Amino acid sequence: MLMSLASLAKTEEQLVLYQDLKDHARQLESDACGVLEECHQKDRSLTHDLLVRRQDRWGDVTVMSIAASSHHMTFMSHDACQTKMNLVWKGRMASYTPWWKVGLSQVFPPAVLLITFIDDNKRDGSAASDRDSFDRTLCKVSLTCETNKGRIGLCKAIQYHQTAPVTKFMYNTVFHVAYLLMFSVFLLTDLRPGVISPWEWFLSVVMASLLIEELRQIATEHPSNWSHKLHAWYRDMWNVMDFVLLFSFFISFLIHISTGENSFDCTRNMYSFTLILMFLRLLQMFLVQKDVGPKIVMINGMLQDLAIFMFVLLVFILAYGVARLSLMKPDPSRGWNLFIDAVRIPYWQMYGDLFTDDDGNVSGPWFASFLQAAYMLLTNVLLLNLLIAMFNYTFQKIQDESELHWKYQRYFLIEEYVSRPWGPPPLLLLGHAWRLACYVYRWNRQGTDLPQSRSSEFDKVFTSEDTVERLRDFEKQGAENYLLREQRDRKHAEDDRIRKAHQDDKFQELLWGLEELREDNNELRKQLNTVLNTSSTELPSEETETDDEEAT
Helix, strand or coil: CCHHHHHHHCCCCCHHHHHHHHHHHHHHHHHHHHHHHHHHCCCHHHHHHHHCCCCCCHHCCCCHHHHHHHCCCCHCHHHHHHHHHHHHHHECCCCCCCCCHHHHHHHHHHHHHHCCCCCCCCCCCCHHHCCCCCCCCCECCCCCCCCCCCCCCCCHHCCCCCCCHHHHHHHHHHHHHHHHHHHHHHHHHHHHEEEEEEEHHHHHHHHHHHHHHHHHHHHHCCCHHHHHHHHHHHHHHHHHHHHHHHHCCCCCCHHHHHHHHHHHHHHHHHHHHHHHHHHHHHHHHHHHCCCCHHHHHHHHHHCCCCCCCCHHHHHHHHHHHHHHHHHHHCCCHHHHHHHHHHHHHHHHCCCCCCCCCCCCCEEHHHHHHHHHHHHHHHHHHHHHHHHHHHHHHHHHHHHHHHHHHHHHHHHHHHHHHHCCCCCCCHHHHHHHHHHHHHHHHHHHCHHHHHHHHCCCCCECCCCCCHHHHHHHHHHHHHHHHHHHHHHHHHHHHHHHHHHHHHHHHHHHHHHHHHHHHHHHHHHHHHHHHHHHHHHHHHHHHHHHHHHHCCCH
């Protein structure tokens, strides 16, 4: 909230207020991290419940969703948040389950016998070897569908495996690649004017299921106002890409159905643009990987630098392009194509296409050659090196905090697949139909009131008052311990400062004493030298008088 107010103050040129609000926001974020650290050191399980508990006083949102929407990357990268993400990502499977076991169980479901699951309902004193690093009871899978002591049924294990977010993610990734191949083959071999092939109909069903999923995400956003829901959904870059992708596909499909050969080139162009977006959409899958995920963030930052650079480059292109075209005696009959030529030729010259003859001569008057030489010098030497420097700065800035960015971006991916129905598109339609039926059933049972959204791993609703009071007391105790520790640290720091200042005063007094002794010593030396000099001048005169008397 303070960061939003700071942004508003910055837009209104209230720089002092902006800096003050920003400092207060950073201080509150630091305090939140300190309270989270205190709670996590005392009880990890209760801390995880605090992070995902729905806060009715803050619009039924969780602490993690507030921190994620506010871009508090330091808070989101805390061990408590990351361990909770790891637990949610693997579902009811053990946190150390490797990828190959999850993938093998997708192809061959009985392979879940190789996976170890957890049972949160068991709180007995089992052996330490039967617990994972998060102190959860581990269970093997039995060959029967019955759940016995220390074992979980095969049917229940398959259900836990299929509904885990990591399984949904792998399904979506594999089928997305398959649909990319199908779309590519359709675009290269089966796209014909006036003919709607079965591949195109199937792809339209897949896109329709993805459109329904996007609408579900908008409807399940926490703000009650639909305009706020759209704003919260639109802030995610991947949602914007999904919107453009779906819009371009359905526009292409409608053009292909409603028109004939006259607009076939437009259909092919729109489908080609959709295919490009589908390939780019695959980049989100790399956010899961720790090594590749930060590179996606770097690409996003560099694209922003490139957009700023293009405005500067456009000034040079127009200045040179229009001046060059005027020297070439342009044909006024070309109309608006003159402006295209004024931009097209300078743009390609920047990449080395100089438009010269075999002897390297530039067509036109000598001043056109001079302008081209100056333009190539400025663009290829000055501006391109400026762009490289901007890219290097962005790369280094994100590289220094690469793990921080990766931990923050991972939350949005996990949150999406927690709430996502089972299965890849178009099987998503079955999950949507089931959820709609459950929603209507709960609505009929509750009467006219709309049913509340169900609890999930990232959005828990605790119905027991005792549990809620326990969590509040635990949070309050953690805040008090943090404040006491901060007060104690500040007191120690103040005592150290006073002690150091006192020592500095004593040391200064000692220096002053030494300085006075040095001055006294110098004064004594001066007096001693004066006495010695006086004695040395009087002694020869006495000896001379004695010699004169003896001579007489």
